Amino acid sequence: MSDLTISTGRPNLTTFTLPMVGGMGLILGFLTGNVLGNPWMGLVAGAIIGVVLGYVLNTMVSNKAMGRWGVIALFGVVGLIFGGLGGLVGGAIIGAILSWFAYWIGRGRYRDGVPIYYTPAQTLWWNFFLFLAGAIFVFLITPILVVLPLSFNAEDFFTFTPEMLRLDPEGYSLKHYRDFFQSDGWQLALKNSLIIAPIATIISVSLGTLAAIGLSQSHVPFKRPIMAVLISPMIVPLIISATGMFFFYSTLGNFLEGTVGMSKSLVGYIKVILAHAVLGIPFVIITVTATLVGFDRSLTRAAANMGADPVTTFFRVQMPLILPGVISGGLFAFITSFDEVVVVLFVGSAAQKTLPWQMFIGLREQISPTILAVATILVCISIALLATLEILRRRSERLRGMSPG
Secondary structure, eight states: OOTTBOTTSSBOIIIIIHHHHHHHHHHHHHHHHHHHTOHHHHHHHHHHHHHHHHHHHHHTOOOHHHHHHHHHHHHHHHHHHHHHHHHHHHHHHHHHHHHHHHHHHHTTGGGTTSOTTOOHHHHHHHHHHHHHHHHHHHHHHHHHHHHHHHTTBSSSOSSOOHHHHTTOGGGBOSHHHHHHHHOHHHHHHHHHHHHHHHHHHHHHHHHHHHHHHHHTSTTOSSHHHHHHHHTHHHHSOHHHHHHHHHHHHHHHHHHIIIIIOOOHHHHHHHHHHHHHHHHHHHHHHHHHHHHHTTOOTHHHHHHHHTTOOHHHHIIIIIHHHHHHHHHHHHHHHHHHHHHOOHHHHHHOOGGGOOHHHHHHHIIIIIOOTHHHHHHHHHHHHHHHHHHHHHHHHHHHHHHTTSSOO
């Protein structure tokens, strides 16, 4: 047994539990002090509160649920006194985190899931890695969580107003969403995105699926070089791809306008759609190729023996089994086209202005807070698409026998 534990299996209170809980209180106090404008006072107060709380919960309050709810209520009341309704929410969150950590450390729960033969240093690294992964997740997700409430700001600001921090209903409004749905510029951008992205996705799925199936055949020569070329739009820096597309599609546009006689607006849409299709094809190829890894080739041979032609075999036998991968690739291609801004700036014109382009203008030229509402809508769409991808991934694994039904 390590020197950090006592005979009951719990860590030593004075040499381990209290310093650890005090350290967590120090971190939370520093963050709270930054919000209140006095980080160093918050740092000291947080460390002291953490030590006191760790001692009280682990020596006087044996009931974990009662202790945690008591701390949450106490911190919430203190937050309400000093910060209003917003302080109530913030205080309750801090109380929940600190009380959970105090019991987690004090009762040795940090050893759960750790092999019993691990040394104290290995146990420390195990939990440090988990906290590091959690910190990275918070670091990545925080900008999104900040944008969501800001989209309901009643003022034309990109920061939280005092009314918003107090959770005052007067500080929140749907004005930015109304501006998005009532503005001709935003609606034109939305219309263009809903025209370009689906058509580009259909082209990407069609060509990418055929390419993946062809490259999965054993008799195809030079598969690796061909695969490298096909997925290069995903690897090459986007600005380089956009520059090359500009020169290529400008020549194509001149041909379509001058020789074929197409209108300039139609040619602009064709150029942007083809450019976005090129960007989406690599995602389709990769997802479909991964799905084909577990595909049973004997099924297509059996269909051929029964007299089915290659087209019938593809649509009746192969396609239903690889459909989750095809749809997943299509969703990735759709997201790529719907969120892309660099290529459309090079290839398109004002008539093909998409939502990301309009958001770029809103940041660079007009400083329009409406982009916060648009960003929130796009985040919700992305979450829905990612949830769909996860459902399709699990269905694909079940069809391939990689997971239980």
